[in-house]
Amino acid sequence: xxxxxxxxxxxxxxxxxxxxxxxxxxxxxxxxxxxxxxxxxxxxxxxxxxxxxxxxxxxxxxxxxxxxxxxxxxxxxxxxxxxxxxxxxxxxxxxxxxxxxxxxxxxxxxxxxxxxxxxxxxxxxxxxxxxxxxxxxxxxxxxxxxxxxxxxxxxxxxxxxxxxxxxxxxxxxxxxxxxxxxxxxxxxxxxxxxxxxxxxxxxxxxxxxxxxxxxxxxxxxxxxxxxxxxxxxxxxxxxxxxxxxxxxxxxxxxxxxxxxxxxxxxxxxxxxxxxxxxxxxxxxxxxx
Amino acid sequence: xxxxxxxxxxxxxxxxxxxxxxxxxxxxxxxxxxxxxxxxxxxxxxxxxxxxxxxxxxxxxxxxxxxxxxxxxxxxxxxxxxxxxxxxxxxxxxxxxxxxxxxxxxxxxxxxxxxxxxxxxxxxxxxxxxxxxxxxxxxxxxxxxxxxxxxxxxxxxxxxxxxxxxxxxxxxxxxxxxxxxxxxxxxxxxxxxxxxxxxxxxxxxxxxxxxxxxxxxxxxxxxxxxxxxxxxxxxxxxxxxxxxxxxxxxxxxxxxxxxxxxxxxxxxxxxxxxxxxxxxxxxxxxxxxxxxxxxxxxxxxxxxxxxxxxxxxxxxxxxxxxxxxxxxxxxxxxxxxxxxxxxxxxxxxxxxxxxxxxxxxxxxxxxxxxxxxxxxxxxxxxxxxxxxxxxxxxxxxxxxxxxxxxxxx
Numbered sequence: 001x002x003x004x005x006x007x008x009x010x011x012x013x014x015x016x017x018x019x020x021x022x023x024x025x026x027x028x029x030x031x032x033x034x035x036x037x038x039x040x041x042x043x044x045x046x047x048x049x050x051x052x053x054x055x056x057x058x059x060x061x062x063x064x065x066x067x068x069x070x071x072x073x074x075x076x077x078x079x080x081x082x083x084x085x086x087x088x089x090x091x092x093x094x095x096x097x098x099x100x101x102x103x104x105x106x107x108x109x110x111x112x113x114x115x116x117x118x119x120x121x122x123x124x125x126x127x128x129x130x131x132x133x134x135x136x137x138x139x140x141x142x143x144x145x146x147x148x149x150x151x152x153x154x155x156x157x158x159x160x161x162x163x164x165x166x167x168x169x170x171x172x173x174x175x176x177x178x179x180x181x182x183x184x185x186x187x188x189x190x191x192x193x194x195x196x197x198x199x200x201x202x203x204x205x206x207x208x209x210x211x212x213x214x215x216x217x218x219x220x221x222x223x224x225x226x227x228x229x230x231x232x233x234x235x236x237x238x239x240x241x242x243x244x245x246x247x248x249x250x251x252x253x254x255x256x257x258x259x260x261x262x263x264x265x266x267x268x269x270x271x272x273x274x275x276x277x278x279x280x281x282x283x284x285x286x287x288x
Numbered sequence: 289x290x291x292x293x294x295x296x297x298x299x300x301x302x303x304x305x306x307x308x309x310x311x312x313x314x315x316x317x318x319x320x321x322x323x324x325x326x327x328x329x330x331x332x333x334x335x336x337x338x339x340x341x342x343x344x345x346x347x348x349x350x351x352x353x354x355x356x357x358x359x360x361x362x363x364x365x366x367x368x369x370x371x372x373x374x375x376x377x378x379x380x381x382x383x384x385x386x387x388x389x390x391x392x393x394x395x396x397x398x399x400x401x402x403x404x405x406x407x408x409x410x411x412x413x414x415x416x417x418x419x420x421x422x423x424x425x426x427x428x429x430x431x432x433x434x435x436x437x438x439x440x441x442x443x444x445x446x447x448x449x450x451x452x453x454x455x456x457x458x459x460x461x462x463x464x465x466x467x468x469x470x471x472x473x474x475x476x477x478x479x480x481x482x483x484x485x486x487x488x489x490x491x492x493x494x495x496x497x498x499x500x501x502x503x504x505x506x507x508x509x510x511x512x513x514x515x516x517x518x519x520x521x522x523x524x525x526x527x528x529x530x531x532x533x534x535x536x537x538x539x540x541x542x543x544x545x546x547x548x549x550x551x552x553x554x555x556x557x558x559x560x561x562x563x564x565x566x567x568x569x570x571x572x573x574x575x576x577x578x579x580x581x582x583x584x585x586x587x588x589x590x591x592x593x594x595x596x597x598x599x600x601x602x603x604x605x606x607x608x609x610x611x612x613x614x615x616x617x618x619x620x621x622x623x624x625x626x627x628x629x630x631x632x633x634x635x636x637x638x639x640x641x642x643x644x645x646x647x648x649x650x651x652x653x654x655x656x657x658x659x660x661x662x663x664x665x666x667x668x669x670x671x672x673x674x675x676x677x678x679x680x681x682x683x684x685x686x687x688x689x690x691x692x693x694x695x696x697x
Contacts, residue, residue, distance in 0.1 A: 006503045013499055115372075116336045117520040119527060121555050126533025132506045135499065135532040207531070208496045209523030209553065213333065217494055217521065252500040256489060258463065260500070 002130030007253055009129075013138040015245030016145040017204070019237055021218045022225040023148065024197030030226050030233045031169045032189055034084060035091060037098040039222055040215025041105035042194050046072045046201030047210045048109060051120050060123045060206075068202030069195040076194020080187050088186065102215065109212040117209040141203060148196075153234055157288055165189055166288075224268045230278020235287040239279045244268065321364045322357070322618050324349060324605075325390030325414075327380050327405065329397055332372025333520075336548045337397050340598035341419070342367065345394060347580075347587050348605035358612045366390055374400050381405035385412035391618040392608055394419060394601065399466070403692070406431060410690065415620045419604030420597045421547060421566075423466040424674065425693040427646065427681035430620075432627060434604040434640060434649040435597060436567050438466075439676035441543050442473040444653045444669040445565035446514070447481045449541040452563075454511025455483035460501070460525065461516035462544075463490035469695065470516045470543055473676065486510055496521040498528045505538070515542040523550055530558040539563070549595045551658045559658045567651050568599040568637035569663035580636040603635035603649075607642065639671065646681045648674040 021043065028036045036042075046068040053063035079101060087094045124136035156162035165185055168175040172182040201215075208214065225244060229236025247267045252260030275282050326345055329338035346365065353362045366388045368380035377396070384390050385408060393409055394417040396402035402418045409416035410430040417432050424437035450457075457478050461467035467490060475485045487508055489501060505513065517525055526545070529535055541563040545551055551559045570581065570591060580602065584591050608623070610633050615622035632641035638652030650673045656663040680693035 003503075003507060006506075010499050010503055014497075017497070114335070115331070115333050117523055117550070117553050119523070119553060121527065121558060122531040124531075126531055128533075132503065133533045133537060135502070135528060137531055138499065207524060207528055209520045209527070211333065211520045214520075217496060249500060253504065257491060257495060257498075257501055261492075261495070 002132050005129050006132045006134060007249070009134060009138060009142075010253075011246060011249040012142050014249050015241050016142045018221065018225050018241035018245050019145050019149070020141065020200045020203060022222040022229075022237055022241065023152075024193045024195075024200060025222045026226050026229070026233050026237050027193035027196060028190060029223075030229070030231075030236070031165070032088075032186065032193070033091070034088070034190070035095045035098065036193075037095060037219065038079075038102040038105060038215075039197055040217070040219040041102045041109075042072050042076065042197035042215075043201030043204070043218055044109065044210065044212065044215035045075060045105060046198030047205035047208075047214065048113060048118075049198065050202040050205045051118055051210065054120050060120070064202040064205070065199070069199040072198020072201070073191050073195030075198075077187065077191045079194070080190040084190060085183065085186065106212045106215070113212065115212060117211050119209050120206050122206040137206065144203065148199075149234060149238065153288065156233070221264075224265070228268055228271050228275075228278055230275070230280035230282075232280035232284060232287045235284045236278055236280040239284065240271075243271070243279070320361050322361050322612070323388060323390040324363050324365050325384040325388060325393040325395070326365060326367040327370060327377065327384065327393060327395035328367070329372040329401070330367075330369040334372040334397055337420075337595075337597060338369075338372075340549075340593045340595055341395075341397070341601040343584075343588055343593070344598040344602035345605050347583055348602045348609070350587065351583060352606075352609050358609055358618075359616055370401065374398075374404055377401045377404040378408070381408045385409065385414045390414065392417065392623075394604055394608070396420065397597070399423060402426070407690075413620055415608075415623055417604045417608055419601040421600065423469045424648075424676040425469075425680060425695045427677070427683065427689045427691055427693060429624065429647065429683050429687050429689070432604070432607070432642060432647045434607060434651075435600045436651065436653065437648065437674045437676050438470040438473045438543065440651070440653055440672045440674055441565045442470065442477050443672065443675065444655055444667075445541055445543065445563065446474055446477040446483075448565075448655045448667060449512055449514070449539075449563055450478065450481045450483045453539050456509070456511040457483055457485045457514055458505055458508055458510035458512070459485055459488040459514045459516065461488060461490050462518035462522060463492050464518075465694070467516045467518065469676075472696065474514055474516075474543075491517065491522065493519050494521050496524045498525045501525075502529060502532050502534060506534070510538060513538055513540040515540060516544055517542070518544050523553060526550075526554050526558055526562075530554075535561065541565075546658065546663060547596045549593070551663070552592065552661050554661075556660045559661060562658045563655065563666075564658065564663065565653050565655045566596045566637075566663075567640075567653060568596050569654060569656050569665055570594055571656075571662055571664055572636065572638075572654065574634075574636070574638065576634045576638075577636040599636050603633065603637065603640050606633050606635060607631065607640060607649075638668070641671065643673060643678070645684055646674055646677045647683060648677050650674070 025039045049068040049071045050063045053067045122137040126133050168182050168185045225240050229240040244264050248260045248264040251263035328342050330342050349363050370376040392415045396418050419434045421435040461471045611623045611626040614626040627642045628644040641650040643650050653669045653672045654665045655667040676695045
C-alpha cells in the first residue's frame with residue numbers, strides 16, 4: 001500500500017517534470033513554430049540564475065519563481081530582437097541559429113562559472129509515507145506544474161491577450177489587418193516561452209548537479225514531448241507527458257532506470273508512427 | 289582533401305627532416321635540461337580533475353628544481369591542455385614524442401585518454417606515467433601507474449563498512465567499465481566478509497533523476513548503499529537522497545565521491561557520514577603531507593583544490609624523479625630498471641612503492657568519513673598491493689605484454 005502510494009507520487013512527479021521541461025518549448029515551438037535548440041540552455045541559465053541568487057542571500061522561492069524566469073525572459077527578449085525575429089518562417093535557419101546560440105551560451109556560462117558542477121540544496125525536507133521516505137520537493141514540483149497549467153490555460157483561453165496571441169499564431173496577416181502588431185506579439189510570446197524555460201531550469205536546479213552543458217540532457221525529452229503532443233498546446237503537453245511519464249515509470253520500477261529511458265524513446269517512436277500529427281492531431285481535436 | 293605533387297613533396301621533406309632529427313641522440317641535444325612532458329585536461333568538462341593535477345605536477349617539479357634538479361640537470365616542462373577532448377590526446381601525444389622529444393610523459397585522466405596515447409608512447413619508446421585512480425588491468429612495461437585500483441579501495445572500504453553497518457548491500461554504479469569492474473570487486477569482498485550484495489543498479493553517465501531508484505532501494509531495505517556513481521549528473525543522486533531524508537536512515541559508502549572534490553560541491557548536510565577510501569586526504573597528519581600542503585600554499589594559496597588524483601600526480605612525478613636519480617640518467621631502460629627494483633618514496637598519502645610485477649603502485653589506503661566537507665581518516669591500511677592487476681599481469685615473466693586485462697573478481 002505504501003509502495004503503491006510511493007509509485008503513484010513518483011509517476012506523478014515524472015509526468016510533472018516532463019511537462020515542466022517541455023512547457024517553454026511548447027510555447028516557442030508549439031505556438032510559434034520556432035525550433036529552439038537553445039531551449040536546454042535557457043533552462044541551464046535559469047538554474048545558474050537561481051544558484052547565484054540563492055548564494056547572494058536571496059530567498060530560494062523568490063529566486064526560483066521570480067528572479068530566474070525574469071532574467072531568462074530578458075535574455076529571451078534580447079535573443080528574439082537580435083536573432084529570431086529575422087528568421088520567422090525559416091525553419092532550418094532558426095534551427096542553425098539557435099544551435100549556434102546554445103553553443104554560445106554554454107561557452108559564456110563556462111567562462112563565468114567554470115566548467116564544474118555547482119548546486120544548492122532543496123528547500124523542503126523529505127517526509128514519511130508508511131515505511132517509505134519521500135522527497136518533499138517532488139510535491140512542490142507537482143503542485144507548481146498544476147498551477148502553471150491552470151494559469152496558462154486561463155491566460156490563453158480567458159483573456160483578450162491570449163486570444164490575440166493565439167490568433168496571431170494562426171493567421172498573423174489577419175491579426176495585422178485587425179490592427180494588432182504581429183511582431184510585438186511574437187516578441188512577447190518568445191519572451192514568455194523563454195521565461196517558462198528559465199523557470200523550469202530554476203525549479204530543477206536544487207535536484208541536480210548543474211554544469212554548463214546540463215541543457216543538453218533536457219532538449220531531446222522536451223522536443224519528443226512537444227512533438228508527440230501535437231497541435232494543441234496544453235492538452236497535447238498533458239497527454240504526451242502523461243503517456244511517456246507513465247511508461248517510463250512502469251519500466252523503471254519493473255526493470256531498471258535504463259530500460260525506463262529506452263521504453264520512453266521506443267514509445268515515442270511508435271506513437272509518432274501511429275499518429276504522425278501527434279496525440280492531439282487525432283484525439284481532443286480543437287482543444288487548446 | 290586533394291593531394292598534389294607539391295604538397296606531397298613538402299610533406300615528405302618534413303617527415304624526412306623529422307626522422308633525421310630522431311636519429312641524433314637525445315642526450316646530445318639536451319645536456320643540462322631534462323624534458324618533462326605533461327598532457328592533461330586543464331579546461332573543459334574534466335578540468336576539475338585536470339587543473340589541480342597540473343598544479344601538483346608543477347609543484348613537484350619546482351621542488352625538484354629548487355633542490356638542484358636531477359643529476360645536475362634542471363627540468364623543463366612541456367605541458368599540453370587537451371581541453372577534455374579525446375582527439376587532442378592523440379595529436380598532442382604525437383607532438384610530445386616527435387616534436388618536443390620529451391624524456392618522460394605524465395598525464396591522461398580518463399581511461400580513454402590513457403589508451404589514446406599509450407601505444408604512441410610505447411612505439412616511440414617514451415616512458416609514460418598515468419597517475420590516476422582507474423579500473424586496473426593495464427599490463428605494459430612502458431607505463432607506470434601510481435593511482436589506486438578497485439581492489440585496493442574495495443578491499444579496505446567494504447569490510448570496514450560491513451563491520452560498521454551490517455550485511456545487506458545495495459550497489460549503485462556508473463554503467464561503464466570502471467563501474468562494472470568495481471561492482472564485481474564489491475561483490476567479491478562482500479562475500480569474503482560474509483555479507484551479501486542484494487542488488488546492483490547501473491546508470492548511464494547522463495542519468496540525473498534518481499527518484500524511482502530511491503523508492504526501489506527502500507523496498508529492498510539494505511543495511512547500506514555503496515555508490516560507484518561518476519560525474520556531474522550522478523552527483524544529483526546524493527542531493528536527491530538527502531532531499532528524501534534517506535541520508536539519515538540508510539548509510540552510504542562510495543568509491544568515487546570526492547576524487548574530484550565532489551564532497552565540496554555537496555552541502556555538509558548532504559555529504560556527512562558517507563564513507564570513502566582513498567590514498568589521500570588533506571587531513572592526513574604526516575610530515576610529508578605537511579610539507580606538501582605548505583608548498584602548495586606558498587605556490588598557489590588555496591589548498592581546497594587539492595584532491596586524490598592531484599596527489600597521485602604529485603607522487604608520480606616524485607617517483608619518476610627518484611628513479612632518475614638512482615639511474616643517474618633519464619634513459620628509458622635505466623629508469624625503468626631503477627623503478628623495477630621496488631623503488632619507493634614517502635608521498636603526502638604515505639609510502640608509495642612500485643610493484644615490479646605490474647608497474648602499479650603499492651600504497652596506503654585510508655578509510656575516511658566525510659564530515660563538514662572534509663575527509664576525516666578513520667583507519668589506515670598500510671601498503672596495499674594492486675591485487676586485481678597482479679592476478680592477470682606479470683611483466684617479469686612476460687615483459688613484452690601489451691594488453692589491458694579485464695579482470696574478473
